[in-house]
Amino acid sequence: xxxxxxxxxxxxxxxxxxxxxxxxxxxxxxxxxxxxxxxxxxxxxxxxxxxxxxxxxxxxxxxxxxxxxxxxxxxxxxxxxxxxxxxxxxxxxxxxxxxxxxxxxxxxxxxxxxxxxxxxxxxxxxxxxxxxxxxxxxxxxxxxxxxxxxxxxx
Ligand SMILES: [Zn+2]
Ligand SMILES: [Zn+2]
Numbered sequence: 334x335x336x337x338x339x340x341x342x343x344x345x346x347x348x349x350x351x352x353x354x355x356x357x358x359x360x361x362x363x364x365x366x367x368x369x370x371x372x373x374x375x376x377x378x379x380x381x382x383x384x385x386x387x388x389x390x391x392x393x394x395x396x397x398x399x400x401x402x403x404x405x406x407x408x409x410x411x412x413x414x415x416x417x418x419x420x421x422x423x424x425x426x427x428x429x430x431x432x433x434x435x436x437x438x439x440x441x442x443x444x445x446x447x448x449x450x451x452x453x454x455x456x457x458x459x460x461x462x463x464x465x466x467x468x469x470x471x472x473x474x475x476x477x478x479x480x481x482x483x484x485x486x487x
Contacts, residue, residue, distance in 0.1 A: 351441040396469040420458035441470035
């Protein structure tokens with residue numbers, strides 16, 4: 334099996350309209366993992382990102398969480414999001430968890446900090462955490478309108 338080297342445009346994968354939000358899960362056996370979510374817009378973006386991930390979207394660029402079924406900034410503090418191997422939410426200088434502070438109030442803010450060394454752990458992995466949470470906040474505040482948003486590549 335050959336993996337595609339050029340994933341489809343993220344912008345196209347992230348186009349979620351109110352129509353999508355109303356759509357019932359497609360036939361074909363895929364479990365409607367998000368059927369119980371009251372926020373149908375979130376459910377639609379979750380489902381869209383699941384598909385996008387199969388087509389090459391990095392799991393770390395997602396704005397929604399497959400496991401916790403919410404916006405990624407809402408569960409990033411969960412220990413499950415500390416990935417020691419990849420360095421996400423992890424400070425390698427101190428060998429300890431990086432804390433994330435989220436302010437959901439519009440426009441929202443995200444801050445990473447390490448209690449050990451006291452400086453924001455500026456690594457590629459932790460920058461991904463930061464970007465994902467920022468994008469997630471923007472997406473959440475996108476409201477009821479049809480949303481087209483693009484995740485910055487760096
Ligand atoms: Zn999560
Ligand atoms: Zn540290």
